[in-house]
Amino acid sequence: MGLCVLVAEDNVMQADLLGKYLRAEGYEVRLVHDGRTALDEVRRDPPDLLLLDVMMPKVNGLDVVRVLRDETAIPVLMLTARSTEDDLLHGLDAGADDYVVKPYSPRELMARVRTLLRRVQRSSAGSTSITIGDLHVDADRHEVRVRGAGVECTASELRLLHTMAASPGRVFSRSQLLGALHGLDAFITARTVDAHVMNLRKKIEVQPRKPAYLLTVHGVGYKIVDGSGA
Incomplete structure (x- = not known):
């Protein structure tokens, strides 16, 4: 079916x-x-x-x-x-x-x-499981865990998180992340990404206002790091 x-x-x-x-x-x-x-x-x-x-x-x-x-x-x-x-x-x-x-x-x-x-x-494709520090993202299982605890994410939140986690430390511009979300950029705005990032921080960060994993690179975009503070 x-x-x-x-x-x-x-x-x-x-x-x-x-x-x-x-x-x-x-x-x-x-x-x-x-x-x-x-x-x-x-x-x-x-x-x-x-x-x-x-x-x-x-x-x-x-x-x-x-x-x-x-x-x-x-x-x-x-x-x-x-x-x-x-x-x-x-x-x-x-x-x-x-x-x-x-x-x-x-x-x-x-x-x-x-x-x-x-x-x-893509659920039958090869594994897309990524672990960075205490953050675990599995796109196939639609699963996110932080310090062993499950986190509920929407499909778009998971896609953003997985895109950045696949290249830890790399800075992604908002336009790149919009492309990862939809493959289209004619009907959505950079604030869409900002809203998803804000929601993700509430879910994966101990202190959303002082993020350890999902960092802002001012004037450029966002990146994922291992959360160790190094």
């Missing part, structure tokens, strides 16, 4: 259209029309990707993401009619991996879907 996408969109016609696009790409599709049902469906039978509208009845999309991030690391692509940068960053802060602003082109949407699902499609 192919990869499964759960579409949570309260507009029935729009949901049906999204289902048509996704099936044309070869994905299995399930449709729901409110946030509560979306939560129930993810818990009943987790999809490979959740395509989630922000404005929905019963439970809105942002709250759906916040609840799910305590339970699962499945990729979440949010659909939003809100176009300001701060509104979009709220979605990333809540735990979404990416967003598409309405109205969107089918080609853009499918490109975003394919990008997020590459993590799932």
Whole structure:
């Protein structure tokens, strides 16, 4: 069976259209029309990707993401009619991996879907486990551990962390990290990377304001070091 996408969109016609696009790409599709049902469906039978509208009845999309991030690391692509940068960053802060602003082109949407699902499609590839000091990142298992304790990360957070951990000490610019996240840079900004880095520090650092692993190189970007302070 192919990869499964759960579409949570309260507009029935729009949901049906999204289902048509996704099936044309070869994905299995399930449709729901409110946030509560979306939560129930993810818990009943987790999809490979959740395509989630922000404005929905019963439970809105942002709250759906916040609840799910305590339970699962499945990729979440949010659909939003809100176009300001701060509104979009709220979605990333809540735990979404990416967003598409309405109205969107089918080609853009499918490109975003394919990008997020590459993590799932690579699950049978060779090991991508990396250990730096007390930080362990395993992309295949979607697993991050710090000092032996598990850390829940979104797909985008894991991709950023793994990209930098694969080259410890190397400084990555924001544009390079945007490329690692999406392979696209026309619809996202450097602040997207900053939001993910801030969230990662809260998860992997003892003192997020004084990071030991994920360091800022002012005027350039970010890098991963072994956390020893050396």
